[in-house]
Amino acid sequence: MSFPSTAPRNPGMPLEPAWFAQIAVNTPAAEARAASLTARRSLKKNHQAAWLVNAIRCMDLTTLAGDDTEDRVARLCAKARRPLADHIMAGLGLDHLTTGAICVYPTMVGAAVRALDGSGIPVASVATGFPAGLMPLDLRLAEISYAVDQGADEIDIVITRAHVLQGNWTALYDEIAAMRAACGAAHMKAILATGDLKTLRNVYMASMVAMQAGADFIKTSTGKEGVNATLPVSLTMVRALRDYGARTGVRIGFKPAGGMKTAKDALNWQILMNEEMGRDWLRPDLFRLGASSMLGDIERQLEHHVTGRYASSSRHALA
């Protein structure tokens, strides 16, 4: 049940500020749409279960903590290989399920690659001075190369927020384009750290620059900002990638990350993708949920679906 991407990658293009400089994003309207989106759709029974399973296969199961060790990463990888207990899998009628990827720091990539050997689960690595990104550019690019050398399939880069706040689009574009070059065959997700950018116009503009510079995915947050993934921010980014797609024909992926903890969150973000973009954006080649604790809640909900009994997390394998 994996979805190898057949679509061509985003080749990028020269910086074109006309595509975003005049953008109007009305914040109350975006908030209203985000609120009504999830109130307009409801998933019950098998449908809810299926959408929760889908969230797992779109999940970048993540650990990005200062105390990460190789063993802790190995435990995470074990959970990525076997995200649900056997009886839940059986109850759902599933024979195979993994998370979409796991996501770790560059120094943990080697351990992850070893732990996931033979599973087909890609390893994503953050890079470029994550989470603040305030390191010399050559060091940031070297970090990408390191992670790729370690075997990372996907690189989650962070942008220099200052370039956005100062409206320095050329600097932002050049930086991201250089990172994309450093990624080589690895897919690049550009983390915009939207909690630092604050306004939805900034979010839109940064999204568009990142895509013009060749990002394969745009991603909301590091998980370390004061505010991480929110529905209005996600809505704005999704509309930006829709607009980029309409102009170029290139399909860009979206990854909300940080702050999403519940099964309900998993459903809400999928509803957003389905309503704004359509079913193709419910597949892991175009949609990822960056989360660490969400899987636990999903597993409890699915156990309830299968058994009719409310679950205790102590009975599920720790991620």
Next chain:
Amino acid sequence: MPTVTEILETMDYGPAPEATDEVRAWLAARGRFGHFINGAFTKPGDTFVTDNPATAETLAEVTQGTAEDISAAVTAARRAQPKWAALPGHARAKWLYAIARHLQKRERFLSVLETLDNGKPIRESRDVDLPLAIRHFYHHAGWAELLADEFPGQAPHGVCGQIIPWNFPLLMLAWKVAPALAAGNTVVLKPAEYTPLTALAFAEICAEVGLPKGVVNIVTGDGATGAALVAAPVDKIAFTGSTEVGRAIRTATAGSGKALTLELGGKSPFIVFADADLDAAVEGVVDAIWFNQGQVCCAGSRLLVAEAVADTFTARLTARLAKLRVGDPLDKCTDMGALVHPVQLARVRELVSRGEAAGARLIQTECQLPAKGSFFAPGILTGAQPANPAMVEEIFGPVATLSTFRTPDEAVELANNTRYGLSASIWSENLTLALDIAAKVKAGVVWVNQTNVFDAAAGFGGMRESGFGREGGREGMAAYLRTPEPKARPEGSTDFTASPRPDTPAEPGIDRTAKLYIGGAQKRPDSGYSYAITHKGTEIGLAPLGSRKDIRNAVEAAHKASGWSKATGHNRAQVLYYIAENLAARAGEFEARLKSTGHDPREVEATIQRAFYYAAWADKFDGAVKSTKTRNVTLAMHEPFGLMGVACPDAAPLLGFASLVLPAIAMGNRVVAIPAPSMPLAVTDLYQVFDTSDLPGGVVNIVTGPRDDLARTLAQHDDVAALWYCGSAQGAAMVEAESAANLKPTWVMENRDWTDAQGRSFLTRATQIKTIWVPYGE
């Protein structure tokens, strides 16, 4: 049910039905409903069925209310009213609070019942109708508590007859019943024949909370029942529904002395500027015309889009349209349910095909509609021109027209190119532009960058043929209260004979000629006739015998003087002060003129004082900022009507005129006035005062002559936005009846002692409230 594996391929939402067991059990137990009169249900009489429009299944039988039923209900309400009104505000507040609480506790029951009876999606009845209805009762519990402090000297009307539509059955009930009860009125309410069930459930809730009997009475039935209620001896009629029926009610109540508020149809503009957040505006259209199946009086049904973004906008809107889910209203994933009744479905179909026949192109969702039920696929009509019936008539279904404009001026012109004036929605990220347009559109409610947002604290209601009166907030409460009328005084009569009268010779001296005053110039009457103004057998002078054509000319002149309505309050105050100053300089002359005809010369001093009084008010009749939603500036602005007619009393020829015309112009109206028929010379002498006081030509126009004939022409004039009439009961009835054609608000009054005829109430009558919603947030 498909397996998880299968669903993982399709990623369908699947069914999410709301359970109906509780409601169905209730319907089965009740079966046939009588009316709720005097605290109890009557035995069912002749009944008709009410259906679920999504399935065509019969839900219940309800009784067709007869004139006798209405009479019994009005009697019960009448009996209950004095005691209800005499309760302390706090006591009424407790009752309203109890109703609000009980609605909250029955929230899901009522949501499901509303969806079954009306066909609207459960999401809307659950997330919109019920919360707003409950909020309305809480808000008005507050008004009941504060009534004595905030509306001193005001009294309830008495018994209110209330007729509500089928599009938001329980919510419209709340809008009617809550303020009426808070103010101390008792009510007889007739719900729409298609959707009577939540009103009947509400009746049970009134009984459940133990509301004193007779305070709320509910009589079900069709238009005939409504007509019987309009004809019944009630003190006020409040109606929400079609303009056609509103007009009939205006005609039927003319001369009856019943207070009247009408909330009628609309064809509201939805204006998208090039600098708008287009995605936000697309969602706005969803909320505007695809909300409640488009069965919304204030629906943004004329989309006006800047040419620069029209293609992009249309493409995005079309894509969004394809995402709408139409079907089972009880399914929580449904965006659009069924139209209320097959009759409405037929009407929508007919209007849409007429629109297509007139050249518009229909873009519709390609959704699979349920085989049964009154479903209509939502859509837009592009390329509609202003004369297209789909752009003129209220479709009251999920179809909006989409046309383009080039400039902001043209957007306003197109927006106001309608006989309605209920709401407008303006989309632009440029606040300067958005507020400019908000000021220029003729609409009682204006939403900036949002639409169909409601709150109990904000006034809602229309201009033009969308009706008059406001619901919600302080202005909504005011519509359920009255100021006790001053004691009436008899009026004189006038002989308009236009032939010479040798038996009443004039005093010697240079002959003075009184003319009409139109557009700032003195004009001879079109008729070429004059009539004599006499006192005790002496001819004081001749006055022009004004006619239809003079009124026409005066209205045209007033129409052109639109600059006055845009002038600052300070500017208008300066002119009014200057009028007082120049009148004072010539006070002796005016006093002599009044004395010569047996009138009180003190009218002059009182008129000077009145000019000062309204000069003082000109820059102080402030609007309000309402406490509605978070991060939303909700403004209530007093706007002048623009062009008003004023028929003045006979008794106090100068002061009566001043008492009515000065507040009207102080608020920015331009006026066509008919002065005291028996003594217009007190006013025709004023021209020179006006001319020397910088009053722009056309702001005050004066046509002398037979008051009722001239007032009739004003009442029948579609370009006159409001009309005040002081005179006979017959004249008053005529003015109200003739005003029905363009539904201009009227104020008819009897002659009175004019010495103290001033105050806020005159300003309230000279203005209409425009509610402007401006959300903010970054």
